[in-house]
Amino acid sequence: MTTRLRAIGWVLLVALAAVFPLWAGNYPVKLLQEILIWGIFAMSLDLLMGYAGMVSFGHSAFFGIGGYVAALALPKSAGLASALVLPAAAAALAAVVIGFFSIRVSGVYFIMLTLAFSQMFYAVAFQSSWLGAEDGIVGVPRPALLGRSLDQPLAFNVYLLGLIVLVTVLLHRIVRSPFGHVLRGIHDNEARMQAVGYAVNRYKLLAFVIGGTVAGLAGALYSQFVGSISPDAFLWTTSGEALLMVIIGGTGTLTGSLLGAAAFILLQSLVSSYTERWMLILGLTFVLLVLFAPGGILGALRGRVGLRS
Amino acid sequence: MPLVPDLFAQALNGLAYGVLLFLLSVGLTLIFGMLDVVNLAHGSYYMLGAYAGLTVIAASGSFWLALVLAPLAVALIGAVVERACLRPLYRRGALDQVLLTFGLIYVFEDLVKWIWGGRIRSIPTPALFAGSVTVWGATIPSYRLFVIAFGLAVAVALWAVIEKTRLGAIIRAGVFDSEMTAGLGIDIQRVFTGVFAFGAGLAGLSGVIAGPIQSAYPPMGASILVPALIVVVVGGLGSLKGSLAGSLIIGQAETFGKAWLPGASMLIIYVVMALVLLLRPQGLFGRPLK
Numbered sequence: 345m346t347t348r349l350r351a352i353g354w355v356l357l358v359a360l361a362a363v364f365p366l367w368a369g370n371y372p373v374k375l376l377q378e379i380l381i382w383g384i385f386a387m388s389l390d391l392l393m394g395y396a397g398m399v400s401f402g403h404s405a406f407f408g409i410g411g412y413v414a415a416l417a418l419p420k421s422a423g424l425a426s427a428l429v430l431p432a433a434a435a436a437l438a439a440v441v442i443g444f445f446s447i448r449v450s451g452v453y454f455i456m457l458t459l460a461f462s463q464m465f466y467a468v469a470f471q472s473s474w475l476g477a478e479d480g481i482v483g484v485p486r487p488a489l490l491g492r493s494l495d496q497p498l499a500f501n502v503y504l505l506g507l508i509v510l511v512t513v514l515l516h517r518i519v520r521s522p523f524g525h526v527l528r529g530i531h532d533n534e535a536r537m538q539a540v541g542y543a544v545n546r547y548k549l550l551a552f553v554i555g556g557t558v559a560g561l562a563g564a565l566y567s568q569f570v571g572s573i574s575p576d577a578f579l580w581t582t583s584g585e586a587l588l589m590v591i592i593g594g595t596g597t598l599t600g601s602l603l604g605a606a607a608f609i610l611l612q613s614l615v616s617s618y619t620e621r622w623m624l625i626l627g628l629t630f631v632l633l634v635l636f637a638p639g640g641i642l643g644a645l646r647g648r649v650g651l652r653s
Numbered sequence: 654m655p656l657v658p659d660l661f662a663q664a665l666n667g668l669a670y671g672v673l674l675f676l677l678s679v680g681l682t683l684i685f686g687m688l689d690v691v692n693l694a695h696g697s698y699y700m701l702g703a704y705a706g707l708t709v710i711a712a713s714g715s716f717w718l719a720l721v722l723a724p725l726a727v728a729l730i731g732a733v734v735e736r737a738c739l740r741p742l743y744r745r746g747a748l749d750q751v752l753l754t755f756g757l758i759y760v761f762e763d764l765v766k767w768i769w770g771g772r773i774r775s776i777p778t779p780a781l782f783a784g785s786v787t788v789w790g791a792t793i794p795s796y797r798l799f800v801i802a803f804g805l806a807v808a809v810a811l812w813a814v815i816e817k818t819r820l821g822a823i824i825r826a827g828v829f830d831s832e833m834t835a836g837l838g839i840d841i842q843r844v845f846t847g848v849f850a851f852g853a854g855l856a857g858l859s860g861v862i863a864g865p866i867q868s869a870y871p872p873m874g875a876s877i878l879v880p881a882l883i884v885v886v887v888g889g890l891g892s893l894k895g896s897l898a899g900s901l902i903i904g905q906a907e908t909f910g911k912a913w914l915p916g917a918s919m920l921i922i923y924v925v926m927a928l929v930l931l932l933r934p935q936g937l938f939g940r941p942l943k
Contacts, residue, residue: 399748399751445927445930448934449934451747451748452685452689452690452691452747452751452890453886453890455691455751456691456882456885456886457886457930459879459882460879460882460883460886460923460926461923463879463923464920464923466919467919467920467923468919468920470919471916471917471918471919471920580879581758581875584755587752587755588755588756591752621763621767622763623759623760623762623763623766624759624760624763624764624767626756626759627756627757627758627759627760627761627762627763628756628760629756630752630753630755630756630759631738631753631756631757631760633756634742634749634752634753634756635738635741635742635753638745638749
């Protein structure tokens with residue numbers, strides 16, 4: 345497929361998705377918007393996992409912070425500053441602090457530390473009355489853009505799509521930049537990159553902060569989408585679900601994470617309409633994927649294509 | 654309550670909780686040390702222990718039988734999981750194993766909901782320890798004292814096995830360098846399965862013991878995992894001494910936090926963790942990080 349064809353395909357896809365609310369019912373639109381938001385979250389995790397090799401079980405910390413900051417700021421002012429800028433900035437700040445502690449270690453130790461940090465935010469949110477304690481914050485208004493409120497499904501849909509395109513393009517540019525190549529080098533052989541003279545920790549921290557910032561954005565969108573945010577957003581299992589999306593799609597592919605988010609959410613809505621045993625199926629999917637298809641959907645597809653050519 | 658008896662009662666509560674954490678974290682730290690796996694499903698074995706105990710008690714009426722049978726059943730499940738799911742992944746590295754154990758949390762939790770239902774179920778306190786005793790003006794449920802004594806006995810027995818027997822020497826060698834141990838003619842795969850099953854069994858034991866104090870409910874596994882992981886981080890990965898010290902510290906911190914700082918009680922253990930990491934990144938008894 346040539347680049348031009350591919351670009352046309354993407355533009356068509358985005359345009360179709362943007363006008364989806366014109367002809368689809370309420371529920372499918374909700375599913376699409378959920379996929380878009382989780383897609384952003386999963387992509388931000390894939391930047392850490394698939395490129396820098398940092399498997400974080402604490403990514404929900406940034407998702408939750410973004411969600412809470414948007415929920416606190418939006419009732420005061422409905423502009424983009426409260427909807428996106430402040431939440432992303434707060435998440436970035438948290439990522440600097442958590443990253444400072446966590447990137448000094450790697451592997452399983454990194455997993456445990458990031459997990460513990462995200463649970464710490466859960467504890468704070470759960471016990472702070474000004475954050476609504478265990479109920480969280482309800483009644484989060486949608487933002488207004490250029491004087492127009494995004495209450496309508498179509499307007500909110502276009503807003504989400506605009507953001508996801510922006511994030512996807514940005515992340516793609518990042519992983520293809522020299523910076524992205526250094527990250528992959530660190531993933532492959534950290535000691536060698538260190539020896540060659542790269543300040544490995546600085547690169548890892550920057551990647552961690554970029555990933556955290558984008559995750560904060562996703563969290564902010566989530567609280568605007570649902571209209572509320574609760575401490576559960578911080579739960580480490582939220583990070584685990586995002587990890588599953590990345591793995592379903594294939595790590596280190598970015599767009600795969602979007603596919604993974606779509607597969608996860610569609611499967612969830614499909615399975616839960618037939619049976620209450622969604623968690624069991626989710627868990628088994630996870631186990632089977634890890635055992636038999638570590639490359640995810642895109643990995644499997646690419647394997648096929650590779651065999652053919 | 655006057656200050657001294659209150660302090661004393663809190664300290665004993667903290668000790669009982671610390672003992673539960675120790676039984677959990679010992680398995681976690683041994684499995685990590687040897688198999689290089691952070692077993693995120695470790696809390697699930699705790700939950701399975703509590704529910705298996707419930708079933709044994711319902712069938713036989715004996716808490717003591719449950720205390721023996723439930724951990725054995727959980728150990729068996731652990732052995733099957735290690736053989737069927739983890740073993741194929743050893744060559745692929747630690748990450749895939751961690752992810753797999755994460756999937757297992759959902760499987761086990763939903764299975765428990767399926768079999769036992771999602772309600773909170775209480776496990777009756779054994780009749781022998783149903784009362785309470787008064788020590789230094791503080792009223793202590795005697796079951797708590799049993800938990801403390803039992804946990805400390807397990808700790809001593811573990812120490813004896815690991816430090817004084819041939820099996821213990823093999824386990825220590827495996828934690829230090831499993832490849833080298835295999836090179837000495839030890840069937841390391843069998844040791845792996847054994848250690849994993851043993852760790853799972855201890856977690857199950859912890860679940861049975863916790864039953865009369867905390868009841869059984871499906872998400873109990875996922876929620877106990879976090880304090881257990883913090884114990885391991887504080888104590889140092891792969892260190893038994895660390896797991897004991899970490900458990901006792903976190904047990905006290907959590908209990909006193911609940912009593913004295915109810916508004917921020919959940920935060921205390923993270924503060925302890927952050928402090929330890931700042932001063933000793935490898936944990937209290939961990940090997941220095943490379």
